[in-house]
Amino acid sequence: MAYDRTAMLKLLRPAMTRILTPLGRALVGRGIGPDAVTAIGTLGTVISALLFFPLGQLALGALVITVFVLFDLLDGVVARLGGKGGSTWGAFLDSTLDRVADAAIFAGLILYFISEDDTLMAAVALFCLIAGAVVSYAKARAEGLGMTADVGLAERPERLVVALVAAFLAGLGVPYVLPAGMWLLAAASLVTVVQRVRHVYLQTRER
Template sequence: MAYDRTAMLKLLRPAMTRILTPLGRALVGRGIGPNAVTAVGTLGTVVSALLFFPLGQLTWGALVITLFVLFDLLDGVVARLGGKGGSTWGAFLDSTLDRVADAAIFAGLILYFINTDDTLMAAVTLVCLAAGTIVSYAKARAEGLGLTADVGLAERPERLVVALVAACFSGLGVPYILPVGMWLLAVASVITVGQRVVAVYQQTREK
């Protein structure tokens, strides 16, 4: 099964793989494949984000979502240990459900800001959601055309880390950290879109 990871996850993978291998082996022994793990991780992320964040339970939401985000690594462990579903279809499903999970996280934060009457931050977080989607689409579309678009300040791991860490500490009472995090993420995501557009443009000019 092909998994596309950025540098951050590649650095974390060896340690996380050692931690998750016993659980992965147990799942394989029960006939559970990586596609099922991916689906459970996404479902858990979506439910957690849309339940905890709108209710203002930012810290609990961030912690529970982080737990389910680990399924993004566990599905790879299960695939390597021989779980059913490690295939091109599995890679497609994994990438697609990643987008669903990301959308749910930012949608939950948008609902939180709406519920707290912070229209400006709801709009900023909406920019994070939209720009993040475009960042992922630009890379996928470039690869579909035989090009590459791996550049950028804010790829998926960076977006998740900023959003979840900011939400977690905001829930603990750290002032301004969530608005600052969303502003930084919005700017970085828009810049990343521009970087990928420029990268693809330069490659097309070279042909």
């Protein structure tokens, strides 16, 4: 059975929106717009990832990062409730800062593996960082050329879930889960890059 990402998002987003709406309403009431929410979420993610992960505080780091990752949904709530910044510029800012946040998460994991003298896993985490950037770039470039590339096994939500859940469980002492998560993510990211390249290639052949 094919993985229906759209169905999952349709199920989760309304629930998360209901949870975040009271906070969004409070932020709007204080004149805080979605751009500010996006920036705060990114800054919190970057600081948390580069502070907790290199120190080996994986579970705490994963939990704090997850809270800030939810700002990715909160900025949309704020925009809908009337906050300033819900615009094309806001969409561009959100997408750009997502890349910064993702890079910080994997940079923190790379520093953690280096601190543990695990050069192999540091290299795997670096591959995940690079492959994730290529996955995002492939979609953006395809759309810039008038095509689509919204296919693939591991988009941003999947990459974040795998990385943060693996880090959290590793922080609780579950053995081998973080290396397994990184290897799984590396393979899935590579498959996704291939899927997107193939998808764009097929579209160019149809023109």
